[in-house]
Amino acid sequence: MITFPNAKINLGLHILGKRSDGFHEIESCLYPIPLTDALEIIPSPALTFSSSGNAIPGAEADNLILRAYQLLANDFPEVSPVAVHLHKHIPIGAGLGGGSSDAAFALQTLNRMFDLALSDQKLAEYAGKLGSDCPFFIRNNPQLARGRGEMLEEVAVSLAGNWLFLVHPGIHVSTAEAYAGVRPGPATKKLADVLANPASWKQELVNDFEKSIFANHPEIARIKERLYVAGAWYAAMSGSGSAVVGLFAGEPKNLNFPSDYFCFSQQLS
Numbered sequence: 001m002i003t004f005p006n007a008k009i010n011l012g013l014h015i016l017g018k019r020s021d022g023f024h025e026i027e028s029c030l031y032p033i034p035l036t037d038a039l040e041i042i043p044s045p046a047l048t049f050s051s052s053g054n055a056i057p058g059a060e061a062d063n064l065i066l067r068a069y070q071l072l073a074n075d076f077p078e079v080s081p082v083a084v085h086l087h088k089h090i091p092i093g094a095g096l097g098g099g100s101s102d103a104a105f106a107l108q109t110l111n112r113m114f115d116l117a118l119s120d121q122k123l124a125e126y127a128g129k130l131g132s133d134c135p136f137f138i139r140n141n142p143q144l145a146r147g148r149g150e151m152l153e154e155v156a157v158s159l160a161g162n163w164l165f166l167v168h169p170g171i172h173v174s175t176a177e178a179y180a181g182v183r184p185g186p187a188t189k190k191l192a193d194v195l196a197n198p199a200s201w202k203q204e205l206v207n208d209f210e211k212s213i214f215a216n217h218p219e220i221a222r223i224k225e226r227l228y229v230a231g232a233w234y235a236a237m238s239g240s241g242s243a244v245v246g247l248f249a250g251e252p253k254n255l256n257f258p259s260d261y262f263c264f265s266q267q268l269s
């Protein structure tokens, strides 16, 4: 079975407090975008994993897809070995949730392949064991995320018709380090209220990671400025970075970023 796990962007991200379990209490709108990996999972005599495209750092056994497989194989004897191939296209360490999406799509594929009949709720619980962003990709529609990111609520935000321009300068930001660099505090406005008024986004829809990440990497701040100069009506870093996204009413033109930057542009539907 082949699926196409997609990336997400964060529309606003408040880091409200640090918890005793080491995670942070957050509030963010997670929004799916049509930038995808390709993931093939087929029955096989033995469990195997291969990948192509962008190199994935870390040990193969730590790949979130294999960890998703192990979670279900431990609980369900009918889960037999599979061969997995991942074509990695979503930039890694970019704040786009690519690894989390691969894991959530793997859970869904295995659920179907082995007739496990797990509900979305149950799949989201498994996803929560793999990462804070992972449960979002089970429903994969615009959602407000709270808690450490696993408490989800659908939200009526649509970017349909807009052009998305995404830039990743190749700077790998570790999520744990990004959280460690932020001093948490209360939000000045309710995220749901700001989201309801796109005209206010440029002033009020804030990603709390930007301050510290921009101070350490001024190049990322310059990308955001260039997107505004090119006519974006909203631009922000996604998640813990370093990808930056701009939203445009029409097709963005004359955005000549260096050739070693990853750029992705598409009209959203």
Ligand SMILES: C[C@](O)(CO)[C@H](O)COP(=O)(O)OP(=O)(O)OC[C@H]1O[C@@H](n2ccc(N)nc2=O)[C@H](O)[C@@H]1O
Binding pocket: 010, 013, 022, 023, 024, 025, 026, 028, 030, 095, 097, 100, 130, 131, 132, 133, 134, 147, 148, 149, 175, 176, 179, 239, 240
């Ligand atoms: C930045 C976001 O992408 C916003 O959507 C997410 O909060 C990150 O989610 P994620 O990549 O799935 O992160 P996880 O794999 O769960 O956690 C990685 C590390 O980030 C930190 N972390 C993550 C989520 C959270 N709410 N608070 C944290 O402090 C912790 O140090 C954790 O060890």
Ligand SMILES: Nc1ncnc2c1ncn2[C@@H]1O[C@H](COP(=O)(O)OP(=O)(O)OP(=O)(O)O)[C@@H](O)[C@H]1O
Binding pocket: 056, 057, 058, 062, 063, 064, 065, 086, 088, 091, 092, 093, 094, 095, 096, 097, 098, 099, 100, 102, 103, 133, 173, 175, 239, 240, 241
């Ligand atoms: N299938 C996978 N794809 C990408 N990275 C993976 C995968 N499985 C495990 N990882 C590990 O996860 C790390 C980063 O994952 P990911 O691409 O989700 O980061 P991110 O874009 O910063 O996401 P987030 O928005 O969740 O912070 C990598 O350094 C890699 O070691």
